[in-house]
Amino acid sequence: MINNNLFSKLPSLKLLLMKGRTFIALIVLLIVFSIMAPNFFTITSFILVAKHVALYAILGIGMTAVIVSGGIDLSVGSIVGLCGIIAGGLILNGLTLKIFGVVIYFSVPIVMLLAVLVGVLVGALNGVLISYILVPPFITTLGTMYIARGLAMIYSGGETYANLVGKAMLGNTGFPLLGSMRIAGLPLAVWIMLIIAGIVIFIFKKQPLGWHIFAVGGNEKSSELSGVKTKQVKLFVYILSGFCAAITGLIITAQLSSAHPNTGQTWEMNAIAASVLGGTSMSGGIGTIGGTIIGAFVIGVLNDGMVMLGVSEFWQMVIKGLVIIVAVIVDQFQRNMEATLALKTRNN
Numbered sequence: 001m002i003n004n005n006l007f008s009k010l011p012s013l014k015l016l017l018m019k020g021r022t023f024i025a026l027i028v029l030l031i032v033f034s035i036m037a038p039n040f041f042t043i044t045s046f047i048l049v050a051k052h053v054a055l056y057a058i059l060g061i062g063m064t065a066v067i068v069s070g071g072i073d074l075s076v077g078s079i080v081g082l083c084g085i086i087a088g089g090l091i092l093n094g095l096t097l098k099i100f101g102v103v104i105y106f107s108v109p110i111v112m113l114l115a116v117l118v119g120v121l122v123g124a125l126n127g128v129l130i131s132y133i134l135v136p137p138f139i140t141t142l143g144t145m146y147i148a149r150g151l152a153m154i155y156s157g158g159e160t161y162a163n164l165v166g167k168a169m170l171g172n173t174g175f176p177l178l179g180s181m182r183i184a185g186l187p188l189a190v191w192i193m194l195i196i197a198g199i200v201i202f203i204f205k206k207q208p209l210g211w212h213i214f215a216v217g218g219n220e221k222s223s224e225l226s227g228v229k230t231k232q233v234k235l236f237v238y239i240l241s242g243f244c245a246a247i248t249g250l251i252i253t254a255q256l257s258s259a260h261p262n263t264g265q266t267w268e269m270n271a272i273a274a275s276v277l278g279g280t281s282m283s284g285g286i287g288t289i290g291g292t293i294i295g296a297f298v299i300g301v302l303n304d305g306m307v308m309l310g311v312s313e314f315w316q317m318v319i320k321g322l323v324i325i326v327a328v329i330v331d332q333f334q335r336n337m338e339a340t341l342a343l344k345t346r347n348n
Contacts, residue, residue: 033305053300054189060274062244070217070284071137076245078148080264083249088161088259105170123242127235152261179255217284
């Protein structure tokens with residue numbers, strides 16, 4: 001009798017372990033890197049990891065909303081680079097109005113607002129093309145990925161904008177504080193990530209818009225027949241993704257105090273990996289922001305741990321790709337197991 005009960009509980013135990021796989025993977029990575037890299041388990045190292053995790057998490061939050069709605073956004077890495085280079089250019093060179101022969105220098109808050117506006121506009125372009133012109137998300141965001149990266153190159157001439165400290169006489173100092181400031185011992189980027197996460201969680205759980213995002217990802221046709229404004233929902237998630245990418249671009253530019261048009265290259269993979277590792281289903285309709293943040297921790301710890309161990313950047317790319325594939329496979333196993341258990345429960 002005991003054995004029968006034990007065997008009957010095994011599927012539920014396996015399902016529980018699968019649901020907690022990302023957290024388990026994070027604990028394992030922390031233990032492994034702490035043993036293999038003595039400098040890993042230090043306050044300085046954790047602060048550095050927290051900065052990177054915040055970037056991956058912010059980017060992943062926008063990506064999660066997009067994937068939950070049944071889409072994908074490959075342009076976020078390029079938006080990171082474009083918004084960062086625009087902020088750097090405005091601080092260093094200002095805005096030249098050739099017609100009037102003047103150069104306007106903006107305060108840091110205005111520079112940040114303009115850079116975020118660019119990210120939102122690119123996200124809106126994605127949303128319009130996908131929602132109203134019905135271009136597939138993969139093709140749309142692949143195209144805007146190249147467009148945004150090309151615009152970043154054109155804007156800067158392919159050059160790096162360095163030493164973005166501004167000048168007091170121009171009233172544009174203080175930008176690096178966005179990347180270096182700490183509040184209660186934590187980098188400002190972490191607090192920004194928590195604020196954005198809190199707002200999106202509130203939308204997901206408490207607002208009709210959040211329920212509609214999940215409904216559209218689960219079954220777009222049924223949602224539309226039920227009165228959900230599917231076009232507006234999809235437009236919103238891509239604007240949100242563009243906003244998150246712009247914020248990420250500003251933070252990384254401030255942390256480095258320099259801007260390069262190639263910043264954020266392949267970061268869309270980090271965002272997708274964080275989202276999928278956190279339990280977001282690539283088929284849409286399923287996902288949590290909390291899971292994405294844990295997934296971002298896994299990516300951040302994995303990246304920084306491999307760097308400390310001297311793992312080649314090329315192998316890092318291979319390992320990251322394998323992580324994404326394994327995460328999707330495990331997710332599929334979990335969905336199948338949940339369906340099987342649900343069927344058994346219904347039959348019993």
